[in-house]
Amino acid sequence: MCGIVGAIAERNVVEILLEGLRRLEYRGYDSAGVAVLDGAGALQRVRRTGKVQELSDAIAAHPVRGQTGIAHTRWATHGGVTEANAHPHFSTDRVAVVHNGIIENYLSLRDELVKKGYSFTSDTDTETIAHTVHEMLKDTDSLLEAVQLAVKQFHGAYGTVIMDRTDPSTVVVARSGSPLVIGLGIGENFIASDQMALLPVTRRFIFLEEGDVAEITRTSVAIFDSQGRPVEREIVDSDLEHDAGDKAGYRHYMLKEIHEQPIVVRNALQGRLGETDLEGGIFGAGADDILAKVKHVQIVACGTSYHAGMTAKYWLEQYANVSCNVEIASEFRYRKSFVHPDSLLVTISQSGETADTLAALRLAKEQGYMSSLTICNVPGSSLVRESALAFMTRAGAEIGVASTKAFTTQLTAFLMLTLTLGRYNGMSKDDHDAIVKGLHSLPAKLEETLSLAVGIEDLAEEFADKQHSLFLGRGDQYPIAMEGALKLKEISYIHAEAYASGELKHGPLALIDDEMPVIVVAPNNELLEKLKSNVEEVRARGGIMYVFADKDAAFASDETMRVINVPHCEASIAPIIYTLPLQLLSYHVALIKGTDVDQPRNLAKSVTVE
Ligand code: AGP
16 A cells, blocks of 8 residues: 655665565565655656566656655545545645545545645646645645644645655644654654664654654754644654665565564464463553453454454454454444443454554454554554554564464464463363463474475466356364465465355355355364365366365365375464465465566555555
């Protein structure tokens, strides 16, 4: 989704802005632009549709320089993918703006601004920000004041950075519903929508809070809350890896991230899993007092994170004796739901900035939940800051739009939550010990599972010309089938549906023919015999199956079925293990199809608008 970078320095900031944009590319975008105040005090702008490289080439051909500048990668919402719609947007030759989010009342603002004599050069909502600030500057010399007045008129979400040609020593930023972080340098300061963009220039960050407006110069940062009162915000030293943007020799970030899973899962367990039980206090100070009272868990998330929540429901109810509901955040936030007594609201998110999940958390806080916990990968993100409890998944920066290592670390975190809640709700010793044993074996089992990659490469050839596919699983493997289908459709653009295989005869059997590959996840568990009957239903209708199975599950390859043996593992960790072959399958199918694996069409890494 859209990305913002800004800088105010004594040196030329153009390369800092471009590098920042490159580091935000993983978020997904369709056009990019830079504006700087040049030595003569004039605004210079370069914009291009397509990749940041095209913008960079254009600047190399016709260099622009400046010590104050803003830059943006745009993911189109209002207005098509054109250069005119790319940011930064100007109001006359005075005000320049970049913006993430959506100004919902932009049409009425636009009408009023046109009546006041402004002409629009784009179809975007963002251009109304530029003209509104310009209009306010008629009554004040202060850009800060103008922005504070302007934001009162905006409904919707914005993270925005604004420059005024007449005041080159200042940029003003405002945040409401779309994250912004200020990076502190020495004699220079920076702004971005994501700290990743600024890691080459600083590791000291201030995360703005909702409603904040800040005035930034080379040497100062003054922050004001939504009421206009000066406020201090904490300075955080980031421990994100600077080189997280490096593919480490892999062809794609997604492949690198798939292969990182054994190590990041080990990190997620480090210092949290003791020899025979979890270490104390792993959910943070005071968390155990809260968790001991939990009788119901409400999970809210989107996409892959939602699939982690669906898997967790099986675990929490089966092992921890705690009832659990799971809901897609965009649904949860717009309906009245029942709040069970002693309920814990759990949000799950890789980015910690997903707009719908954040809105769901904010709604839940008004609804009387006992407490809130986020299972999240990005320290300092909005969900982490706004939740009562935060459990970090420690997957490291995930760059590929298709989530892989974030998912398996989320599941690892949920097994630890299951053990914790189980402790207070009569979990059996056998289940407890089996989960602890499973977690201890998990990194090595993941490593072993990655060795299936070679066979899966061959398998992928058989999918490349297919239009549709069906994924089947039962029990806690049903969400894994859903996640497998999401991965395949996301990066290979093959239509993929997932079903709990018991549902086959209630409709989807009608789809089966030899053009519809059926992918089955089949660990050796108590549902195996049921699953085998479902497999026979497919076979009887001429379906071609690809079965990822435990070798003891006794599936044999024949002309209608290819069996790929997955390493035997504890039942509790099987959903994590069976995720890997499905990730690899999607990756290799996408590779054969030649799609953009890391930045699939129309998608964004972090969905910060609803
Ligand atoms: C997964 O491959 C997707 N890119 C997407 O479904 C993602 O999981 C979803 O947008 C939620 O993101 P979050 O985990 O950052 O909240």
